[in-house]
Amino acid sequence: MLTLVGLVLIAIAAPMLLPDPLAQPDILQGVNQPPGAKHWFGTDQLSRDVLSRVVTGARISLTIAFLAVAVSVTLGAMVGLVAGYWGGWVDAVLMRIVDGALAIPRLFVLLLVVAAWESLPLLVFILLLGTTGWFGTSRLIRGEVLRLKQEPYVRAAEALGAHRIRIVLRHLLPNTAGPLLVAATLGVGNVVLLEAGLSFLGVGVRPPTPTWGGMILDSQEILFVAPWTSIFPGLAIVITVLAVNLFGDALREAVDPRHA
Amino acid sequence: MTRWLIGRTAQAAITFLVAAVLMFFLMRLTPGDPLARLMGDRPMTSEEVATLRGLYGLDQPLPSQFTRFVAGLAQGDLGTSIEYRTPVTTLIRQRLPASLLLGGTVLLLNFTLGVWLGALQAVRLGKPLDRWLSTISLAGFAVPSFWLGLILAWLVGIKWQLLPALGMIDPLLPASAGLGARSLDIARHLILPAFTLSVVSIAATMRYQRTAMIDALREPYVRTARAKGLSERRVIWRHAWRTSLFPVITLFGLWLPIVVTGSVFVEHVFNWPGLGSLTAKAISGRDYPVIMGASLLAASLVVGGGWLTDVAYAALDPRTRRAQ
């Protein structure tokens, strides 16, 4: 949890403290400098400061992840609530589509779409990540709703004459908030990895915008000369995703009635 | 039981069809021309473009393109690779063995090691061993496979020269080498990619098994087993663990697709001549039929894996076996 807050803070505060991630201060002699006093994480083949690029990458990765997850959790919750509560053919149709979508690994869904764009606007990228990530969440929420629907307090609200919308908003949604939050947290870690992977394959965020995956891709050729250009962005991914997942885990334990 | 089996099979077929339709529209709804890359490489006359379009059926309206696609699918025709100018099915057939070898190894590792470690964690719940294994497996979960692969290839393969870092077969191996030498060579090449892939994927099995085992250990029948005076080993491994294995079967279906999908990055990094590296190359080459083919294969594995686990579950678990 603390790590997570720290990461976000660093990502926000960094631009004020660090050199310009895009600047190439010394293209002649400052190339591939090992970590040292001046550049803590060293420099890359264009003499750019790796630390500053890693930190800026954090901002971009986290922004992408949070926004994408916000989109996918909203969609997932909506579809899950509708399918679970309305039931019948609405549920059947929605769930067949979700089944089909879940059958295609998310990486491939993205590859099919993303590969076509010559240059991918960031916003579109985020939307794509978001709209391909809700299928699992909708299943989860649907399952929760199917369970909650049988709870006597939902039956009691029906017996009181409550409208469906009231039941969904007042009774079902608040009680799915826990699992939803857990799904969202774990989703963030997932998207960070996915985004890094796509950037590594060269189909995500385009250079020169620094992203962790893109940095690892760029450093592939100079790995033997300047391994730090690859190690640090990689570690940044590991730490970020680990922090997010640990947080999600703790959240799950707090939310799960079995642990209460 | 047969009725259930027919239903489950039909459901799998529908799911696969929906997936295929989704894929088709995903691809066609994106802006950009699948032939752009091909045209970008060398200038083509408009006649050439038109011919190519005709060849790939891109000049026809969407519905008829779709019919063509479905018809092709039904005949097992996945189109022709733009890059290799070879039928996609042929490419897949060529690359499948390497992927199966890698994926199979990882699957085996995941299940033997993951199930055992996960169960062990549950038995030692909350103790240092459990906490360490939890953290390690979570860290594995957080590692990007391509990065771990790169670092390992660099450290173990290049810097320390312990294991071959790239490919599946040593090109310098004399043609006269016997089967033993060849197998050993492949095995040595297999270690790094298999290790990388296992590290990033074993956490799921461990965690799943751990949860299933924790639940099983809390069941009243475990208390009954203790009250009967059974040895602790029997209580844990026969009563709790065996019951906890049934939910873990479902994971197997989840991992089957790893043969194709999970290995895109790893195969790419280690230049493993499987479907993953084929896909990775197809991406940079915008080789749509290949991406499509790989996606379809992945989807069929997901659906097939799901079907298989459900059937296995129904066949193995006495609770469902006779209830059907």
Add this chain to the structure above:
Amino acid sequence: MSDHRGLLEVVDLVKHFRTTGLFRTTASPVRAVDGVSFTIAQGETLGLVGESGCGKSTVGRTILRLEEPTGGSVQFEGHDIFSLTPSELRTLRRRMQIVFQDPYGSLNPRMRVGRAVAEGIEIHRLAPRAEIPERVGSLLAEVGLDPDAAERYPHEFSGGQRQRIGIARALAVEPVFLVCDEPVSSLDVSVQAQVVNLLAELQRARGLSLLFIAHDLAIVRQLAQRTLVMYLGRVVETAPTESLLATPRHPYTQALISAAPEPDPTVTRSRIVLGGEPPSPSAPPSGCAFHPRCFHPKKDTRCQRERPELRQVGDSAAACHHAE
């Protein structure tokens, strides 16, 4: 029974459950309720007794249309419940309410008690917003809780207190008819008595009609003037409660009374221990559903062939060929 005008009239109620999936399995349906008829007069309490799976709870839910019926009709205050439109039904829900068995599941864990009690008032706009807290306070007081309970969450209350809250919520819309679905079965004896007394008191004070569902005859006796005994989805006997207990006509009723544990060692009744167990409602025995377990000396082949209808015996109506 001051007023014999039927408030609720249930005729030939049928509810079958089907196991449905993607492909409808044609396994025989569960005949939860299989032709049940009764009436409840204004201000009357009718007891509904039977063992688990006999369909008594389903009767309660279906007459409120919380489950859609398979057949039959329910007249309530002259309205045909099963032919109402959703919005007409919502309006009528004010008049008929339900109290559930499970004190833990019957309150939304994320809703303060005050809001839960107020929900019905809000839905039917029974009071101006400003007056709601006062109404809630007096409802809580009526069921024996402090008014400051409104600000707390359900988990802060014990089982008995939650049951009181559930009753307050039901009373908030000022119903004339209340279904009590095993409201005290999961409570401790000492607390059970509190809730039984509360229900008796409320019934008197508000002139409510109750359908009191329970498996415990002794509790039903505390509240109900008339009692219905169900076995496997059908009514086997109905009579004024005291005559039912004094002279049970149906062999199943006799067994039920005899098996009820009485906390008094001096009571030595001839103990009837039934053989076998209640059969599955999806495959009820032919003829009289009770015949495989019946101990009646006159049991004959007719019992296996012919389903007995309810017929008047003394002041009871019993569904037994040999009742006398």
Add this chain to the structure above:
Amino acid sequence: MTAPVLEVRDLRIAFPTRTGDFARPVDGVSFILHRGETLALVGESGCGKTLTSLALLRLVPAPGRIEPGSRLDFEGRDIMGLDADELRAIRGKDIAMVFQDPMSSLNPVFTAGAQIIETIKAHESESTKAARDRALGLLREVGISDPELRIDQYPHEMSGGMRQRVMIAMALATEPGVLIADEPTTALDVTVQAQILEILDRLREIRGLAVLLITHDLGIVANRADRVAVMYAGRIVEEASTRTLFEAPSHPYTQGLLESVPRLTGPVQSLKPIPGTVPDPARWPAGCRFHPRCPKVMARCRAEDPSRLALADGHHMACWLAEETAR
């Protein structure tokens, strides 16, 4: 009365709470079980009766533990002092248990027969064939028709009553001297409950078992038990022969309990419930734990905890009123 088989003295079980403190859901329970008798342990939920029963075989679930100073003697052997192997030899062999929920207490993935045979083989070097024959005999003994068919069935293929019979057959497989039945009929219907209780009664007579019957239902106790111990808030508040307890209940809690049970016989009277609710084990009231709900509360009850006082031979209670009557 014959020799005691099981003697429990000052049993205390502690669970750590979130605040770092300890809750004592069982706090100083003592009783003696004699050969061939049925002792009923009666109480409402949360009074500690189930934990008490689990403690007898040292099966208290972690993180709870039996506190030092508690004594459990089985035929003169100190159960608290046994090592794991010795304990295992007693579990199921000398002291057997039947639990409340027969569905989840049987392992769903093994057949009824396998689970019974396993018990026999855990304690005796018997061939599988011989153990199976014994299992068949046991199933017959507990009144299962068609034992040859049932022995190879899984728990989910049986009804609740049948599963509980299997549990009983399994418990009796190695001819134990003591049977602990923890709410054996709570999950069952009344008509089936009657069957199970009959079987327990019969087996006790035939085999000379000592039975510890744990229940919340005074009605079950009235006709089945020789002696009754009433538990409240982690303690036994009154113990007497069944007849005495029902005819002359002395502890205000026992009296309240009996008055709040609805009856089928006699005139209908309105019930007299005990006011208030059962206290939380993490916060037992000071003094006598029943005093906040007691109609006969005295100043002394709020401050001082009454200990076990004898009213007559074999009739004890933990209430200051006992002293008043003695005076």
